[in-house]
Amino acid sequence: MHTQHLSRRTRFKLHWQILIALVLAVTVGLLVGREAGFFGASLYSSLDFLGQLFLNALKMLIVPLILSSMIVGISGIGGASDLKRLGAKTIGYYATTTLLAVLVGLFLVNLIQPGVVDGDPKAVFGFSADATALQEQLSGRDGSDVVDVFLRMIPANVVSAAANGEMLGLIFFGLLYGFFLTRVAPVYAEAQYNFWQGMFEIMMKITDLVMRFAPIGVFALVARTVADTGLAALGPLALFFLTVAMGLAIHTFLVLPLLLRFIGGVSPIRHFQAMSAALLTAFSTASSSATVPVTMECLEKNAGVSNKVTSFVIPLGATINMDGTALYECVVVMFIAQAYGIELSFASQFVIVILALMTSIGVAGIPAASLVAITVILAAVGLPLEGIGLILAVDRILDMMRTAVNVFSDSCGAVIIARREGETGVLQGETFKPKSGG
Secondary structure (H helix, E strand, O other), X not given: OHHHHHHHHHOOEHHHHHHHHHHHHHHHHHHHOOOOEEOOEEHHHHHHHHHHHHHHHHHHHHHHHHHHHHXXXXXXXXXXXXXXXXXXXXXXXXXXXXXHHHHHHHHHHHHHOOOOOOOOHHHHOOOOOOHHHHHHHHOOXXXXXXXXXXXXXXXXXXXXXXXXXXXXHHHHHXXXXXXXHOOXXXXXXXXXXXXXXXXXXXXXXXXXXHHOOHHHHHHHHHHHHHHHHOOHHHOOOHHHHHHHHHHHHHHHHHHHXXXXXXXXXXXXXXXXXXHHHHHHHHHHHOOHHHHHHHHHHHHHHHHOOXXXXXXXXXXXXXXXXXXXXHHHHHHHHHHHHHHOOOOOOHHHHHHHHHHHHHHHHHOOOOOOHHHHHHHHHHHHHOOOHHHHHHOHHHHHHHHHHHHHHHHHHHHHHHHHHHHHOOOOOOOOHHHOOOOEOO
16 A cells, blocks of 8 residues: 555656656657658648547547536536536636637737738738638628527537537527426426536546546647647747737736736635646647646645536637637737738727627637637728738647637636635635646
8 A cells, every 4th residue: 555655656647747748749840840740741741640639538538528517517606606606707708718818818919019021911920821712711701600609609509509519509598408407397307407517427437547648648749739830930920929829828827827816816826826727738738628637636635626516617718718818819819910011990890899798708709719700800800811821830839829818718717606605615725636647
């Protein structure tokens, strides 16, 4: 027993394993590029296979985990007044942090002005060859995509919504199911609750299993991305990249920690430690939804947040709370305006802020969500759609960064709301015990 206990203590914690995998992935990706191979097989295709395998394993967990946790969590909240209170706090937090993120981005892009150039912006910034095809693909998108969010909220077919990854509809169904589970006869309610609670426990154990392979998955995903994009694209777009990165850093390391400290009354450093595995997974997968199982596990097991709060706040946040995406949309639109020498008035910039808030929610379920949102904003303020081609070269890397910010904001919301709901064990003393991996 003593030997086993000692080996567990000396084993690398999961977040350190993932961090080491991340560093190795960047190194390997830069050194080998896309062409390297071994035994007749392309290294890039091998990395793509491993990365997709890990991503598929995470996505496999999403539907049963979100549905079971949502139903169990909502049925445990209590009456309609309790649900209304929790919902109001959650939506209020998401609206506030997204607005703060957009304002940070707007301030920095006006201060740094990364798009101000001499000459043709398409030549200076290296217009992407894929821009024309992308323009044709996105040309049909308009403000109606934002309105469609209300149609996606109530799915015509729940099974179809689950199969197509339409999380907003699934969350709405889970909310209704959990609410009315407490309003049927106790003999039925108990059986239903035990079933969904059992499914939730099983899904968390499968999440534990999948996360044992997280370092391998992270290595493959990031190495493939770096091998694909390299760092050469950062040259002409360095100032734009720096502006977005600074905005995301300010929001992550200043704005959200201040909310944690003064509204949540908890240590931001402890929260960063508790969420480290989820943040690194979010960065490598570039998917808030795929990271949901890891986020929930970190919050419940490391941070001590109750399932009641986590099961409501996190699935909803992964669908509608996009702080990093909203900040990015704002900076991109202002960058394109600067690149084309168009000076936007205060009124136009105000429109950008409002649309960044709306589209970060409304188009979250659409493939290439941020690019679709950007086309909506560009059309609204009269900027050329082809300007999207200017940022495609660095979009993937920035996508990874802003996804990590989205996930961190969701986790901060869960902690703050748990504290405001009176939970005392959140990030306090013995509750904080980050799980070791492997």
